[in-house]
Amino acid sequence: MIRAAILTAAMACALAGPSPGLAQQRDQRAGQVQVPPPARADARLELGVGLRWIGAATFSTVEANESTGFGNAPYTLFKANTSLDASAGVEARLGYRLTRALMAESSFAFNPTRLSTSVSEDREASSTATATAAVRQFGLEGGILARPLGLSVGQARPFATAGAGYLRHLYEGRTLVQSGVSFYVGGGVDYPLRSGLNSRGARQTMMGVRIDVRGVLLREGALLDDEAHLVPGVGVSVFVR
Amino acid sequence: MRASGRRWLVQILSAFLVLADVRLATAYLKFGLTVDDRAISVKWAQPTVPYYVTDTGVSGVSAADFRAAIARAFATWEAVPTSSIAYQFVAPTSNLPGEDDGRNTLGFLNEPSLDRVLGATSFLLNIRTGALIETDIFFNSSFPWSVSTSGQPGRFDLESIAVHEIGHMSGLGHSAIGETEQVPGGRRVLAAEAVMFPIAFPSGDVSDRRLRPDDIAGISDLYPAGGFEEDTGTISGTITKNGGGVFGAHVVAADIRTGELVGNFTLATGGAFVIAGLRPGPYLLRVEPVDDADLDSFFDDSDPSDIDFRVTYHNRLLVVPRGGDTGSTEIKVVAK
Numbered sequence: 001m002i003r004a005a006i007l008t009a010a011m012a013c014a015l016a017g018p019s020p021g022l023a024q025q026r027d028q029r030a031g032q033v034q035v036p037p038p039a040r041a042d043a044r045l046e047l048g049v050g051l052r053w054i055g056a057a058t059f060s061t062v063e064a065n066e067s068t069g070f071g072n073a074p075y076t077l078f079k080a081n082t083s084l085d086a087s088a089g090v091e092a093r094l095g096y097r098l099t100r101a102l103m104a105e106s107s108f109a110f111n112p113t114r115l116s117t118s119v120s121e122d123r124e125a126s127s128t129a130t131a132t133a134a135v136r137q138f139g140l141e142g143g144i145l146a147r148p149l150g151l152s153v154g155q156a157r158p159f160a161t162a163g164a165g166y167l168r169h170l171y172e173g174r175t176l177v178q179s180g181v182s183f184y185v186g187g188g189v190d191y192p193l194r195s196g197l198n199s200r201g202a203r204q205t206m207m208g209v210r211i212d213v214r215g216v217l218l219r220e221g222a223l224l225d226d227e228a229h230l231v232p233g234v235g236v237s238v239f240v241r
Numbered sequence: 242m243r244a245s246g247r248r249w250l251v252q253i254l255s256a257f258l259v260l261a262d263v264r265l266a267t268a269y270l271k272f273g274l275t276v277d278d279r280a281i282s283v284k285w286a287q288p289t290v291p292y293y294v295t296d297t298g299v300s301g302v303s304a305a306d307f308r309a310a311i312a313r314a315f316a317t318w319e320a321v322p323t324s325s326i327a328y329q330f331v332a333p334t335s336n337l338p339g340e341d342d343g344r345n346t347l348g349f350l351n352e353p354s355l356d357r358v359l360g361a362t363s364f365l366l367n368i369r370t371g372a373l374i375e376t377d378i379f380f381n382s383s384f385p386w387s388v389s390t391s392g393q394p395g396r397f398d399l400e401s402i403a404v405h406e407i408g409h410m411s412g413l414g415h416s417a418i419g420e421t422e423q424v425p426g427g428r429r430v431l432a433a434e435a436v437m438f439p440i441a442f443p444s445g446d447v448s449d450r451r452l453r454p455d456d457i458a459g460i461s462d463l464y465p466a467g468g469f470e471e472d473t474g475t476i477s478g479t480i481t482k483n484g485g486g487v488f489g490a491h492v493v494a495a496d497i498r499t500g501e502l503v504g505n506f507t508l509a510t511g512g513a514f515v516i517a518g519l520r521p522g523p524y525l526l527r528v529e530p531v532d533d534a535d536l537d538s539f540f541d542d543s544d545p546s547d548i549d550f551r552v553t554y555h556n557r558l559l560v561v562p563r564g565g566d567t568g569s570t571e572i573k574v575v576a577k
Contacts, residue, residue, distance in 0.1 A: 066432035069442040075432030129554035
């Protein structure tokens with residue numbers, strides 16, 4: 001009972017903040033001195049780099065119509081289906097811990113993608129056709145990461161994220177630049193690869209792997225319509241603190 | 242000393258261009274001249290074009306009705322925000338269209354021998370500068386006409402035909418954005434997405450009172466309003482077959498955001514084309530032979546037009562920049 005009470009007190013001190021020292025407890029039965037693990041704490045700054053995949057955004061079918069007169073239904077010369085293809089790119093991230101549970105972060109991502117148009121039902125052509133244009137997508141995002149305190153899956157710690165960003169789409173040949181916006185909500189886990197002691201003697205994760213899964217809302221830019229497009233996003237990165 | 246030549250442009254059910262002593266080429270819906278190997282657009286030099294209207298009506302259309310319909314047709318072109326051309330009604334006149342009176346006159350003429358011609362435009366121009374001097378438009382009174390708001394069965398809509406002819410009057414040639422089928426005695430229009438398509442819709446239809454993107458691009462390219470050239474861009478390239486240029490191919494740029502179509506032709510033996518007046522963004526290019534109207538609606542009889550190739554799409558979307566060109570691209574077509 002006393003041992004449990006002392007252990008509880010030690011844990012409480014650890015959660016409250018970096019421990020100024022180590023709590024010791026004598027295990028009388030084993031004759032050993034057990035040193036409870038130091039309180040876990042995170043550094044203020046976190047840098048991350050990694051890969052990011054964004055799903056495709058598909059637009060409504062566009063018909064090339066010609067008037068038939070008398071208010072009749074138009075003559076559709078052909079139909080065109082366009083999408084902004086899924087893409088894999090790179091991401092760099094900077095985070096600043098606000099509290100033990102909250103971190104503000106910003107990221108810069110580069111995703112080379114492609115605008116693809118598939119032509120069908122041409123009245124005068126027997127086969128379909130596809131036309132493409134390369135697009136470079138640049139994204140600058142800012143958001144909040146929240147970690148539920150004390151929640152972990154083994155050493156992996158889950159988190160939730162949300163934020164918004166600014167998009168730039170640069171077409172091939174640099175003929176045109178268009179701007180858009182993005183919003184995201186998601187979550188993930190980070191897993192420590194290496195831990196160490198910080199300047200206050202507290203143990204912290206120095207390096208780890210982070211996996212993000214999110215829903216991303218894209219608007220404007222190279223997106224052909226005025227609608228918001230929801231696409232999946234997955235990121236894998238390595239971070240250091 | 243002013244040099245001049247008169248051409249008659251006769252159109253609607255079939256169209257032909259009578260040549261005089263210089264080579265006249267339609268370029269990007271525009272009439273043009275080749276002078277000293279330079280291509281010059283045929284257009285008005287002054288910003289406001291005065292016109293007269295004959296004070297004679299026909300059955301179903303009074304003189305006042307005629308004048309009002311003509312005014313609406315001119316207003317349709319004048320309302321294009323990206324075009325700077327303006328027209329001014331001067332006065333009714335007893336002169337007939339076709340008279341060399343120094344006036345731009347619109348009126349009725351009875352031409353029963355022209356049984357496939359609803360209307361025609363003639364013009365007098367300076368063949369060294371391309372400046373229009375005088376144009377006249379006649380409407381063939383041997384056909385039944387209507388100015389009814391919603392059209393009248395069995396009668397041709399005067400305002401629609403006037404919009405087309407005023408396009409010629411302003412310097413625009415024919416557009417090939419349309420589909421027809423062969424019928425005894427000629428062709429029947431199935432669809433058209435340009436008022437400047439050479440064949441009219443059947444009697445009773447009023448669709449051609451409304452300009453389409455292709456028409457708007459043409460008039461804006463001829464008479465750009467402030468900022469038009471800076472805010473739009475062009476697509477240029479060549480159409481080739483078996484390593485050689487294709488003359489007379491119809492090239493259409495389709496806006497993949499809206500489906501709107503703007504077209505032009507290859508007007509050189511090397512197969513070069515330019516499509517102008519496009520808003521910035523990605524476009525799909527479609528190349529087809531001119532087989533929905535008689536070739537002489539678009540080109541001179543002596544031009545080596547090639548219609549032996551299949552409809553072809555360029556495998557790249559071309560992204561039009563603001564105030565610039567996409568950079569030349571080659572599209573290869575194959576024989577049918």
